[in-house]
Amino acid sequence: MRKTRFGTVATMAAVAALALTSCGGGGGSEADGDKIRIGIKYDQPGLGFKDGDNYTGFDVDVAKYVAGELGYTEDQIEFISAPSANRETMLQNDQVDMIFATYSITDERNKVVDFAGPYFVAGQDLLVPNDSDIKGPEDLDGKNLCSVTGSTSAQKVKDNYAKNTNLQELPGYAECTTQMSGGTIDAVTTDDIILAGLAAQPAYQGKFKVVGAPFSEENYGVGLPDGTDKCADINAAITKMIESGEWQKALDKNTEGTGYKPNAETNPPTLSDTCA
Structure with missing residues (x-):
């Protein structure tokens, strides 16, 4: 049709x-x-x-x-x-x-x-407070990590990088960032550009940063x-x-204002023949 x-x-x-x-x-x-x-x-x-x-x-x-x-x-x-x-x-x-x-x-x-x-x-990445010393998923042992209900992102971190991460699932990323702003969450995880969009909101500008160490594609x-x-x-x-x-x-x-830079090796993307 x-x-x-x-x-x-x-x-x-x-x-x-x-x-x-x-x-x-x-x-x-x-x-x-x-x-x-x-x-x-x-x-x-x-x-x-x-x-x-x-x-x-x-x-x-x-x-x-x-x-x-x-x-x-x-x-x-x-x-x-x-x-x-x-x-x-x-x-x-x-x-x-x-x-x-x-x-x-x-x-x-x-x-x-x-x-x-x-x-x-x-790529999956982490959003953390600006003064955080978290540089990648390996640094999350004993930390509180948030993602949305039904997502596999946080569990992937626990399974593959930091088995002692404390996972917190909330209905949406807005709830994750609110709790991180209040100090009860140490990091939020999902795709890096989604995290950059969250950090770019006026309420969070200058408060959060994308770590910049993506660990998926x-x-x-x-x-x-x-x-x-x-x-x-x-x-x-x-x-x-x-x-x-x-x-x-x-x-x-x-x-703008998030410090986010996409992976230069993959962006801008080179279009493959997806139309075949």
């Missing part, structure tokens, strides 16, 4: 090009009269965050850029909440056209959906319906965003 919908958009673009002797420029977008539905997180500051009618974050900025390259103006974008547990279902049930929501590319997910990208390579991809014909176009848009410097601007804007 998605192929047909995107194909219709492409046909409209071709007709417009013949009539206006331009393609998506000047007089309007390739997708005039249509909308694109993009799934994002609503509750991850710095990545995907909804505040009233305003949507902010790195995922949002990349999504807007890619949509623009596909011929959509910002007012043609409909952002839809895409919780982690619902992402495959939303793509399969035609609830969204694509998803930018810290969506790691995995072989298991690739069996039921398609991916473009990656547009970012994250997560390739954030653009989730797409299985069988889509738009993967190559999206990869071309991501590549253009990186080469133009807009990718770096978006990253800097959304992590």
Whole structure:
């Protein structure tokens, strides 16, 4: 179904090009009269965050850029909440056209959906108070480590790095950072860019820092319906965003004041042939 919908958009673009002797420029977008539905997180500051009618974050900025390259103006974008547990279902049930929501590319997910990208390579890391002497997961023995309920991140630290870590699970990262601000939590763990987004919130600027020693690798991809014909176009848009410097601007804007620097060996990412 998605192929047909995107194909219709492409046909409209071709007709417009013949009539206006331009393609998506000047007089309007390739997708005039249509909308694109993009799934994002609503509750991850710095990545995907909804505040009233305003949507902010790195995922949002990349999504807007890619949509623009596909011929959509910002007012043609409909952002839809895409919780982690619902992402495959939303793509399969035609609830969204694509998803930018810290969506790691995995072989298991690739069996039921398609991916473009990656547009970012994250790694599990630690968020700690600015005056903390914790430099990596090995330093967490006897410390209180927080992550969200249902996440495997904290258990991974206990199993592989510091077996005497005291694990604390809370409903959300906001609760973890609140407790760390009060001194009852020593560190929070999840993907490094998510931690940077938390540290960039006005209430925590200058209080927390990302350790900067990632100990995993997560390739954030653009989730797409299985069988889509738009993967190559999206990869071309991501590549253009990186080469133009807009990718770096978006990253800097959304992590400013945190001291966060992504792994330079993997970022900006080199796009593999995920469209095969």
